[in-house]
Amino acid sequence: MILFPAIDLKDGQAVRLLRGEMDDATVFNDSPADQARAFVAAGCRWLHLVDLNGAFAGRPVNGAAVEAILAACPGVEMQLGGGIRDMATIEAWLDKGLARVILGTVAVEEPQLVREAARAFPGQVAVGIDARGGRVATKGWAEETEVEATDLARSFEDAGVAALIYTDIDRDGAMGGPNVAATETMARAVSIPVIASGGVSSMGDLTALKETGVIAGAISGRALYEGAIDLAAALEMLGGR
Template identity: 50%
Template sequence: MNIYPAIDLKEGKVVRLLQGMMDKATVYSDDPVRQAQSFVRDGARFLHVVDLDGAFSGRPENDKMIRAIVNSVPLKVQVGGGIRTSGRIEELLSLGVSRVILGTAAARNPEFAAEAVKQYGADQVIVGLDARNGKVAVQGWAESTELNAEEFALRLHDSGVSTVVYTDIAKDGMLAGPNLPASVKLAESSGLQVIVSGGVSSLADIRAIKAEADKGRGIDGAIVGKAIYDGALALKDVLAVTRGEEDAG
């Protein structure tokens, strides 16, 4: 099971949003590089980065910081936010990003996701599937669609996508636990590998996610953000649990 500590970038700073609302942002650090380095010290192998400005505007807004992060840590960095053209994918991969996360572009143009996977491979292109009340949300979660999340997941699988980051927007930033049943259902119904995102707040959550991953239920791992920044979770303890060291807390 993989753990992806998260850095959400807004105007070059590390922030967290409440349910994806840009006007409800809490700034946790003005030094994203230092934050990424702290994750390395805690034993992380992966990093999840979102260009929030890019997600809303559709334009690259934080490339200078993304490059600085990638160059400063030996982590596999995945980046999402405003990736809507093949040229943008190429730009991010050239920065040293390990894989990109398509969102709005994949929902609005499934053929784009299929072409991107064909060109760059399913190991370098994954999709963020963000849902509100079972419907896919786009444009930095600012807009809801009538696209059913499970139907969308099936389409993605058929187009060659292998992994999605699944976020129940109602859970994001609330520290109330992830929507694990929906994550497992999505994985099993679509055949996709699912990275659980939104609401992870305790070691009990991590153990529950790990239990599903260990059963071969299609759960790749989890993204952990706000709980780390608020001190509810220590990344070292999270990683220890994933290694089966149950006395970690």
């Protein structure tokens, strides 16, 4: 199971939100590139980046910070979500060196774009499924839909997407543990690799996710910044990734 340290970008800084609320942000590093270097120094080979402003604006906003991270950590695989809603933006980010882009809002509103992108860029397009109470939320989690998270996951079974990133919004940044059951249910419902996000806050959480035997990865942010999870120890426990 791969551990993805998260760098959430707001106004050019590395922050963490509580349950997706932009007004409840904690700044952890004024230099996202320095934060990325620290995670890489601990041994990670993947980084999970989110353009929070972009998710609300519907277009990239923290591009300079993302490019600084890419320049600071050559050879490290990175995935980015937030404000990526057309083919030109997808192509532009992949051309800059990202390993993959994450499509969230458009996965609900324009699923055909996800399919076209996955065909055009094999292995480089992931779908972000963010949910409250099992129902998908879009536009930076500001708008809730009637779409069931697992139904959305199943709809991309034949699309060729590289991964599904499932976030339980109510647990995000709350340090209360991930929704293991819902994430496992999704992982068993599809053949696409599923990555857990939201509330991953201890080594016990990582162990519980790994022991399902079907969850491909976990994203953690606040727990790494606050020291609740030792990144080097977690990577070793998970197999060095």
